[in-house]
Amino acid sequence: MAISRERLVGVAATSPSVLLLFLWMAVPLGMTIWFSLQRYLLLQPGANTFIGLENYTFFLQDPAFLTSLTNTLALVGSVLVITVAGGIAMALLLNQPFFGQGVARILAISPFFVMPTVSALIWKNLLMDPTSGFITWAMSSVGLDPIVWFTDWPMLSVILIVAWRWLPFATLILLTALQSLDEEQREAAEMDGAGALASFLYIVLPHLARAITVVVLIETIFLLVIFAEIFVTTNGGPGLQTTNLAFLIYAQALLQFDVGGASAGGVVAVILANIVAFFLVRLIGKNLDGE
Template identity: 60%
Template sequence: MNPALARWLQAPSIILLFLWMIVPLSMTIWFSTQRYNLLYPERSGFVGFSNYEFFWTDPAFFPALTNTLILVGSVLLITVVLGLAVSILIDRPFRGRGIARVMLISPFFIMPTVSALVWKNMLMDPNNGLFAAFANALGLQPIEWLQDMPLFSIIIMVSWQWTPFAILIFMTSLQSQDQEQKEAATLDGAGFWSQFYNLTLPHLARPISIVILIQMIFHLAIFAEIFVTTSGGPGVQSTNLTYLIYIQSQQAFDVGVASAGGVFAIILANIVAIFLIRAIGKTLTV
């Protein structure tokens, strides 16, 4: 193939992605400096940083930021620890392993709105839900999950969806672990923990960091689970930054403030993305 043709073939993907990135991005940055509310189109003009100021002096901003960090941090901890445990448990030959594997990763393929509804209604509902039935059977007071611990409930739902992702990645990586090395270690009398620390964990170091970074990108943007279950409430108890910006744009119709929030979200995601891109760059061979 001659180089000119190669360039022509590459052009569409590069140009389209460039436009897809640069047009909305510059518009967001532009809007964030403008007075722009869809309800009051006559008021307009450059306002400098006052949209930003409005966004982060909003009484909901700090709770939303804390909720975002708690949500991302807890889900990461749960999914990585559980994912490691389960993938090590399943990393041995046994009958029905294929079925167990499929059962374990299935939650990851459930659309987020469905999983949110299943948890909200059939499991966590304080009157007719399964958890309430268990509590009643044990003579306990059923927990009002979404009322009393909304953020924790969402952490559970998201962890249920994403632990399978961690399992899938760790399981795949464990398959490439040197079995002879493990057998030698066993013969030398190395116990489970010693093997785990000295062989398995170093082998999984990269996959673990990749899983953490990718989940951070996705979890900073959690939306559907909150939209379907708590709508960010009660109050702002389960509002994260994504949901707060959504509220600003779709309910307050404040384009300026929503865009300032958007810029903030982009910066936050980029901090993570820098590390992720570096990690990916090491494996991409051209």
């Protein structure tokens, strides 16, 4: 079957961008796979040797891998629970008419636009500092002993910092979805005797289902590679308590100077992220098709 002139023009017009995008993704991934098959140590330049899958075996058998994987899942799951639940609550609050509503919405959303490094420094030095932080001052004011957050509760500290930054994103998406809710439907339910809780469970929450799935998908993709907050605050410690996969790969490459092992870890992380994304997309697809 002959190809039309218009289709040929369309293919010719889009081919450069498709080729550039393919190279943008394929070249770094190909180099990472190649390095992962070699013994490539920065402290031994020129001594690279092909070792096959030894880097993968070493990385997967390293006890730090399972610890970092558990920490990654704990971090992602905890932040998702906090941001989704908190985002729903804030969206409901900001959707109510009150004086200064516009300013309140801007202030509620603004933390998302703070760079991760800056937000981590704010929490580390201004809020959670055990001697001069605001939380320490507030606890001392009521007679409580201060908490050394990054020593006593390191993972909880990182979770709070990351959740603080991503909560505005969830709030924005959920507030936008909430504003499209048909108020007549809610008013009809109230006239039929439905209380606030019943109205929320059977009208508001189902209406927010799509927005919640979008929040979960987008946040999961970014939370799997959280790095700056950990690097600035705990540096993966104490021990391995806050080391996630991203920080473990960084430590392998730039602290242990093992580019081959770090490349193998990067490939493993990509595979795991794609597995998570596959199941999330299927779950979200079923959710959207069901509606």
